[in-house]
Amino acid sequence: MSDDSGLVTITGHQDFGKTVDDVCAAVAAMGYHVFAQVDHTDNAVRAGRELPPTTLVLFGEPTVGTDLIAERRTEAIDLPSKILVWQDADAVRLTYNTADWLVRRHGVEREGAAAAQVLEETTEKICRQAASARP
Template identity: 30%
Template sequence: MKRILTAMTTALSLIGAPLMAETITQNSPKSVSATMDALQAAVEGAGATVFARVNHGAGAASVEMELTDAELLIFGNPRLGTPAMQADIHAGLQLPLRVLVYAGDNGTVVAYESVETLFDGLDVPLDAEFAQRMTGALAMLTGKAIAE
């Protein structure tokens, strides 16, 4: 009986468990700062707005702590973000888009969450044109950032 209860408890906990977030990563042959410079240039060249470039490593150093070289770019385009928020205002908790560039164990890594992960649990149609364009934009922009 104890085994059955344990199995049922485990099964029920898995049913309610959230899906694992899909983080898309790519390796860059460049340094963190050079990759981030290329990403920022690609974003601006595509007509999107850069809202912030956060240097996490410098932030850590400012309080005398160590952190691997890491920068975050926060950017967006209201032509894509607005329809997502019109579908579900809570999409605003996930937008603008963010890409992290950091020094990994084997070189520079570019990372971002998939659009499916960003809008998981929201009433945002993932098959909508704006969602597909976000997916394409993230892939294209990060591709430009890592290109030699």
Template identity: 30%
Template sequence: METEVSPDGVVTKTAAGSVGEVASEFRGILEGKGVMVFAVIDQAEAARTVGLSLRDTVLIVFGNPAAGTPVMAAAPLAGLDLPLKVLIWDDAGVTRVSYYSPASIAERHGLEPDLAAGLGAIDVLTDALIKG
């Protein structure tokens, strides 16, 4: 599957299946690994509630408080990026999975390597999703 990284640190991977199927599969991966899912936001559905149309778009907010808490204790503004978020969206019939790279989050908040290490889980989790 295809992976791109934009200059601003957004990783985008291509996944097989519809947005709904991929979002459901990702939630299953997270739950299977004991990762806390804080929120699932169907942004297309929210748009419909106000009479607007939006491509299928689902934001999943998740994390591990044991890994995230020390990061936010060291760099309080990291709370703007944590918990981690994955956007699953329809790109003209192709399902994409996008998120901020761990390196961009670490750089933005000046994290020491030992604190930033836990952020790399997002790569592993999304790799499992696109290979699934």
């Protein structure tokens, strides 16, 4: 599902930990690099709070992202690319930004828009692969 916020959310079909692992494996299989995983749930616990499973995976390929950043330096605030894996009462979800949102937010031109589209297509493939993987 997608909306005007520039976010796409799809539903996963396995448990949370396996989904995060499969996102990272799919990133590597696509030739991209996982730069970091931010475990928001662990951070919440350390702060004495509760939060359902929520992990942000930051990934990218500098030859793609650099084109965007070179055109509009502000793109660096949204790169590397991110996939948020989170769990609600019903299922595990995967959420990512659309290329259109990035282009509108930063006012990138034709070359940057093409690079943003490549990032979105790759991110969608990673999410769909991780969401559809079976144990």
